[in-house]
Amino acid sequence: MTTLPQxxxxxxxxxxxxxxxxxxxxxxxxxLSAAGADIAAVARDEALLGETRSIVEAHGRRCVTIAADLANPTAPRNIVEHVRAELGEAAILVNNAGMSLPKSLLEQSVEEWxxxxxxxxRAPWLMARAFAPDMITRGGGKIINISSMASTIALTDHGSYVASKAGLNGLTKVMTAEWARHNIQANAVCPTVVxxxxxxxxxxxxNKLQTFLEKVPAGRVATPEEVADLVLYLASPASGMVNGQEIFVDGGYTAL
Known part of the structure; x- marks a missing residue:
């Protein structure tokens, strides 16, 4: 039997x-690095990744920074090769990159959508597709997709964002249906405003935020640590039977 820290x-x-x-x-x-993981930190702006590297290395862990634009469909394969060469085969993938361009459905352009x-x-699908073969070979892995409370509620002026996050939750379930037999757990974390x-x-x-918070039972937004701690649980051995789930960190909003 393993101990709680293990x-x-x-x-x-x-x-x-x-x-x-x-x-x-x-x-x-x-x-994640405080819990013992080595990190491959991916973002478009390599200069801004320096702070992340310093934080990870302060925990005594290795950190590789990779500048990549995930809007480019060829980027995930290059990222896999970079991670494999510098660190080894990844056991955990956190699809956190995201964006929002708030506009009404009538005003949003096709290019913005x-x-x-x-x-x-699309990027989480391509990233998961790129990393899953190594996870299958090594006998398992963890895919954590950072979705949103907006995946299941309507937010005016957020049509493209809501559609993308609802799609991400559905994609997470298909990852589970196809890869659970390989001991890969895929889950979606759905925060409120962070x-x-x-x-x-x-x-x-x-007063946009105040109007929104009037609908949140907890009466506040989430902190980054509250979301990251859930990511740690899903990345850890403790969550081995949690698969294909949409887990809301929303202060009770979706309970109403």
Whole structure:
């Protein structure tokens, strides 16, 4: 029988985290490396990844930074090869990179719609497809897709974002249906508003946030640590029977 620390330990594992240069991605890298994982931090701006590397290395773990634009469908294969060459085969993939371009359905352009869907939905599929073969070969792995509470509710002016996150939850279930027999657990984390630079940009306009919080039983937004700690659980051996789930970190919003 394993001990509690062993069940939550990531010692000896390699985790790939996208969107790792700011906000929630940095916190996820911090928490996973504190639990013992080596980190491959992926983001578009390599200069901003320096802070992430410093945080990971402060925990005594290795960190490889990879500058990549996940809107490019060839990027995931290159990332796999880079991670394999520098660290080894990844056991954990956290699809955290995402974007939102808030506009009404009448105002949003096709180009904006495609940009949101490409990063929020197509990129997680391509990343998982690129890393799954190594996970299958090594006997298992963890795929954690950072979705949103918006995957299951309507938010005005967020049509492309809602569509992308609803699609990501469905994709997570198909990953489970196809890969669970290989001991791969795929789950979606669905936070409410998280107060990151992206959250502040989208929700920090006028009284938009206050109006939203009136509908949240907890009366507040989530912290990055509250989301990252759930990612740690899903990345750890403790969650071995949790698969294909949509787990909401929403202060009770979807319970109403």
């Amino acid at each position: 069940r939550f330990s990531l010692a000896g594992t390699i985790a790939v985290v996208t969107g790792a240069s700011r906000g929630l991605g940095v916190t996820i890298c911090d928490v 495609d940009a949101v869907l490409d990063l929020n939905l 107060w990151t630079p992206m959250g502040e940009r989208v929700w920090g306009v006028g």
